[in-house]
Structure formats: structure tokens, C-alpha cells
Amino acid sequence: GCCTSSSQSSRLLFRQLFEKESSTYTYLLADVAHPDKPALLVDPVDKTVDRDLSLVKDLGLKLIYAINTHCHADHVTGTGLIKGKVPGVKSIISKASNSKADLLVEHGDKIYFGDLFLEVRATPGHTLGCVTYVTGDGPDQPHPRMAFTGDALLVRGCGRTDFQGGSSSQLYDSVHSQIFTLPGDTLVYPAHDYKGHTVSTVREEKLYNPRLTKDEDTFKNIMENLNLSYPKMMDIAVPANMVCGLQEPIGKAA
């Protein structure tokens, strides 16, 4: 269909989950046609790990990966807790994030779960190590494709570019070259939404994103004048997330 807002594959089980305090979306994907029902979580949050693992259990899935789109500044990742609770799960983040994880991925890598896979696309600009995970291209992969864009591209917005190695010109290039080149019906699943949107499409953002539809100079100007406050979780979340969320919060450390 030209415009449907859901993706279908006989293999894919997909769930979107929300963490209210940081307005973060966590995504569960599994290949349910594979005998093991291998599954992965994208951007799990520490506070909702029990909810996520309970769902994994109810659905009879085998969690194999806990993945981050980037080193988050607004919440502590659930990857460390998950690894403690489910032996064998491997954490994944980009090499460019300079964070620790079991597997460090780079642009062009494929992350297989059963016969499905996510393709890694480098989309720096919000942070130096931001990546977008895109479902595979092919007859056995979900159609339309799904892009987990982290904070690179949000519904009618994008992540800030004023810290963590951010760069507005890099973000502009990342979104235009790596996300807007995907088919128009590709579903855009962001790491956050603050207005209650759950999904968008590449076509929609190319037409209606109030920032990224502008020319590069206007975009840079918008990004340099957001006047955002320093994120309140940043000094706790970033150091913790660089080691899979396992570092003691700063207040508790010696």
C-alpha cells in the first residue's frame, strides 16, 4: 500500500514501548518465524527493563541483543541491567560513540536476528556516534522498511546539536544522505516524542519537518538559536551510558 503506517512481514513481531519521564521509545523486534524467536531491544531504558523483559517472556522470545542508537544524555540505558538479568544478551552501540559494549558497530554493518536484520547507517550530528538502524531491504524483510532514527530525526523535529560532539551541518548531511534517501513509505521510529506522535514516514518528514525541509544555512541558524537548557540528567546519564548504564550514579560514587 502506498501510505499505510504499519509494517508487515510474516516473520516480524514488533512492539513500540514508551517511558514517560524521558519520553523515550523502546522498540522490540523479533523473528517469530525462526524456531528460537530471536529478539532485540532498541534503546531500552533502565526504569522500564522489568516491563520489557516481562513482555519478552510473555511472547516467548529469546532476547539476544540490547542496542542503543547513541550515548543518551536524558536517561540511563537499560542494557547493563538487561545483561545482568538475561545471561547471554549482548549489548551493541556504535564504535564512534566511544562507549563500551559487547559489540561495536560501524556504518554498513548488519545486525542479524534470525533471518531478519538491521542495517547500520552512520547519522552523526546530534552526537558524534549516532547511528540509525534500518530494517533490511529484500523480499523476506519487513515492508515498508522501518528506520530507528534515535535523536537524528524526530517526528517534525530533530535532536539538538550543541553538545556531545554535535554539529548542525553534520546532522543536516546525515538526515539528507542517510534517511531521506530511503523509500518514502519507510516508517520513522524516533527515540523520543514529546507531543505523543508514535511514528512518521520519510515522505512526511521530507515534506513537513519544520527544520530539515529548510536549506542548510537556515537549518544551522535554527539549531544555533534553540536556547535549550542543560539536560538535567546529562551528568549522570552520559558517563553511565558510556559503560552500558552500569556506572554508579555520580551522587552515589565515592
Place this chain on the structure above:
Amino acid sequence: GCCTSSSQSSRLLFRQLFEKESSTYTYLLADVAHPDKPALLVDPVDKTVDRDLSLVKDLGLKLIYAINTHCHADHVTGTGLIKGKVPGVKSIISKASNSKADLLVEHGDKIYFGDLFLEVRATPGHTLGCVTYVTGDGPDQPHPRMAFTGDALLVRGCGRTDFQGGSSSQLYDSVHSQIFTLPGDTLVYPAHDYKGHTVSTVREEKLYNPRLTKDEDTFKNIMENLNLSYPKMMDIAVPANMVCGLQEPIGKAA
């Protein structure tokens, strides 16, 4: 597919939207294969009407109905505001709700938008007038089916039964006879979720709903001992919702 968590039809455009304060889900459905792209909103909230109408506009849809699953006690419906902003939109609620609306529906009615339709199923128990809207059964209708259950069935929960003509024994019967009889892969889209779940399936709730998997006596006992506080919005929301959300809030009246 046996277990996918999304519904596909070449005709259906579907969006789930969230209102954070009352944790309410609003649903947008449209027949995008029809030249008019007729659309409807299920359970719109007054505070998010502008967001919803902006999305309707971006997607090039023609909104024809604004529908409620029941007379809500926790938020003011957006139907009245929508009717004021988009001439021609008709509000819909069940006849049994004793509320005002342009169209009053009853069990077995079909609500057509283009060549797609929602079937009305009476599911009283949370309130006397609660209905569940279920996408049609047929080759041209979305598969798997989608059930918009309001507060009758929530993900791993259900609505309270201690006011607005609520009845735990009626709710038990409604869910078992009208929702649990749908195909197992039917997607369950509730009016609320407080833990960040976005969707479930009939199969999952039949297996894991902590209340409705119990026998009727145990269920009644659970529901009679919830010790919930009086909803803070109730005295404003219920009178307003009985007239499409258009009544002045009590504090402002006379």
C-alpha cells in the same frame, strides 16, 4: 503471519497518538485508497486536537467522524472542538452512553469510512455505554483485525467498575463474549496505558491478563477491592463529555 503486531491493508492508514496527562490513546484511521481519503478519530482529547488536526491535514485526509468509545471520566473529549474547527465532522458515541452526539450507535452497527468500516460491539461494565470498535471482517479489511477497546480491556488490565453504571460481572461477560471471541491475532488498542505499552493482542490478553484470566468470582473480588480514589477530572469531564466536550467546565459556569 501468526504473530505480527501490526495490521496491513493497502487501504488503511493508521496512527496511534498519545496524550500524556491522562495517558490517553487517540487513533486515526483512514481509507487512503478512496479518492476522498475519509478518516476518523477514535477518542480524541481536547488538549491535543490541534496536533491531531495538523496530522490529518499533512496526510491529506478528510476527517468525517470523531468517535468515542464511552463517556470518559478522566479527560474532556476533543469531539466538540473538532466539530467547531472542521465543519461537517460528525460525532459518534453509543446510544447507551446517554450522551449527545450527531450519531448514536448500537451493537451490530457498522461505521463506514470509504470502503473500510468499524463494527460496533457493546462492551458495558466499565460504564453502561462502553463499546468496542472492531475493524471489519473480510478480504478488503485490515488483517489482523484491530479492536479499539476503550476502557473495557486494557493491556494486562481493565477499566474500573465502581461508578458510571459500572458492573464487574457485566465487564467480565463483555470481555469474554465480545473481545476474547475475536481471532487471537486481533490487535488490542486500548484508550489508556499507564506503563507505556502501545498494543496487545487477544491471544496475549487471554493468556496473561492478570484480571480477566481469572474465574468470574475472583475477578469480581479483585474489582471490588481496588480501593481507587475518586478521579480528579470526573466532575468536569463527565458532564462535558455528555455533550461532546462543549459544556463549560463547572468552575467557570454561573
